[in-house]
Amino acid sequence: MAIDRFLGEFEQVVLLAVAQLGEDGYGTTIRREIERRTARGVSVGAVYATLARLEEKGFVTSWYGESTAKRGGRSKRHYRLEPAGAEALESTRAMLDRMWDGVDLGTRPGRA
Amino acid sequence: MAIDRFLGEFEQVVLLAVAQLGEDGYGTTIRREIERRTARGVSVGAVYATLARLEEKGFVTSWYGESTAKRGGRSKRHYRLEPAGAEALESTRAMLDRMWDGVDLGTRPGRA
DNA sequence: TCGGATTTCTCCTGTTTTGTATAACATATC
DNA sequence: GATATGTTATACAAAACAGGAGAAATCCGA
Numbered sequence: 001m002a003i004d005r006f007l008g009e010f011e012q013v014v015l016l017a018v019a020q021l022g023e024d025g026y027g028t029t030i031r032r033e034i035e036r037r038t039a040r041g042v043s044v045g046a047v048y049a050t051l052a053r054l055e056e057k058g059f060v061t062s063w064y065g066e067s068t069a070k071r072g073g074r075s076k077r078h079y080r081l082e083p084a085g086a087e088a089l090e091s092t093r094a095m096l097d098r099m100w101d102g103v104d105l106g107t108r109p110g111r112a
Numbered sequence: 113m114a115i116d117r118f119l120g121e122f123e124q125v126v127l128l129a130v131a132q133l134g135e136d137g138y139g140t141t142i143r144r145e146i147e148r149r150t151a152r153g154v155s156v157g158a159v160y161a162t163l164a165r166l167e168e169k170g171f172v173t174s175w176y177g178e179s180t181a182k183r184g185g186r187s188k189r190h191y192r193l194e195p196a197g198a199e200a201l202e203s204t205r206a207m208l209d210r211m212w213d214g215v216d217l218g219t220r221p222g223r224a
Numbered sequence: 225t226c227g228g229a230t231t232t233c234t235c236c237t238g239t240t241t242t243g244t245a246t247a248a249c250a251t252a253t254c
Numbered sequence: 255g256a257t258a259t260g261t262t263a264t265a266c267a268a269a270a271c272a273g274g275a276g277a278a279a280t281c282c283g284a
Contacts, residue, residue: 006152008242008269009121009204016211027260037210040118046244048261053242067252074251074260086217092121093212098149099128100205105198120242120269140233158271160235165269183280186233 007092013038014050015089018060019081026065026076027051051079059085119204123171125150126162127201130172131193138177138188139163163191171197 007015017033018025025033031047034040054060060079067075119127129145130137137145143159146152166172172191179187 006121009118009124010243012121012208013211016215019215019217020211034211037213038207040207043243043245044261045246045263050243052262070252070259074258076260081217090217095150095152096124096208099125099132099146101149103128103131105131105193105202122270138233155270155272156234157236157273158269161270164235179279181280183231185280186231186278188233 005088005091006095007088010046010050011054012089012092014047015054015059015081015085018051018054018079019086019089023078023080025079028076030079054085055079057084058082059088117200117203118207119200122158122162123166124201124204126159127166127171127193127197130166130191131198131201135190135192137191140188142191166197167191169196170194171200 013034014030017030017037020033021029027044027048030051031042031044034042034047051060051062055062059082061082062077062079065076065078125146126142129142129149132145133141139156139160142163143154143156146154146159163172163174167174171194173194174189174191177188177190179185
């Protein structure tokens with residue numbers, strides 16, 4: 001694994017999407033949420049593969065819901081953020097914040 | 113490569129260390145800076161490999177300085193953050209911020 | 225003052241984890 | 255069945271790591 005307690009870039013993004021969606025999170029919505037917020041294309045496979053790894057590490061858990069009465073209403077696999085995942089998210093963010101602390105990217109108009 | 117315009121987790125950390133150190137940044141100090149701020153052990157090889165990748169992408173440039181009058185004062189390879197690197201740093205951070213926006217990790221005492 | 229011991233740093237090699245795409249498979253509606 | 259919505263399988267490239275070998279420069283004892 002990366003180092004230890006920190007999340008990789010995409011892992012972090014996927015985990016955050018799971019956090020955003022709560023009980024409504026499943027493959028397709030998670031993917032859409034990522035695309036919506038980051039304005040970048042994401043392949044289906046990338047999402048599922050990452051989700052599987054995240055589950056393996058205990059950061060999320062999943063369960064199959066009932067199939068909806070919609071065309072092609074195959075039963076969905078829902079994902080939920082687990083405490084360990086929330087913790088990983090927090091420590092990764094805290095670590096990044098510490099690295100950013102005091103950085104000034106050359107008086108450009110950007111962020112404070 | 114990761115996706116496109118975004119930095120991997122460790123790339124981001126290394127690049128930030130370079131930004132922090134300015135002209136004083138070279139392999140060993142960069143490594144130390146990372147260990148100091150993140151409280152995690154980092155292998156030498158990981159740092160140099162990442163630095164090489166970063167340079168290949170045009171995010172940093174390097175030059176060899178003169179050797180100092182110190183025991184083992186071998187000439188060092190210095191690194192400097194380039195505009196493209198600063199940009200990558202910013203867009204990665206902005207993207208992550210957008211993903212975090214609105215996330216509440218369950219009323220835990222942690223961050224706001 | 226020579227030459228090895230010592231220190232500081234860089235680079236090479238190999239491996240594991242992540243990140244990603246493509247396509248096949250499953251299941252419900254019509 | 256044809257078609258829409260979801261999930262899984264498979265494969266691979268890139269990124270993250272570890273460790274030790276190798277280089278360069280100084281220090282120091284005889």
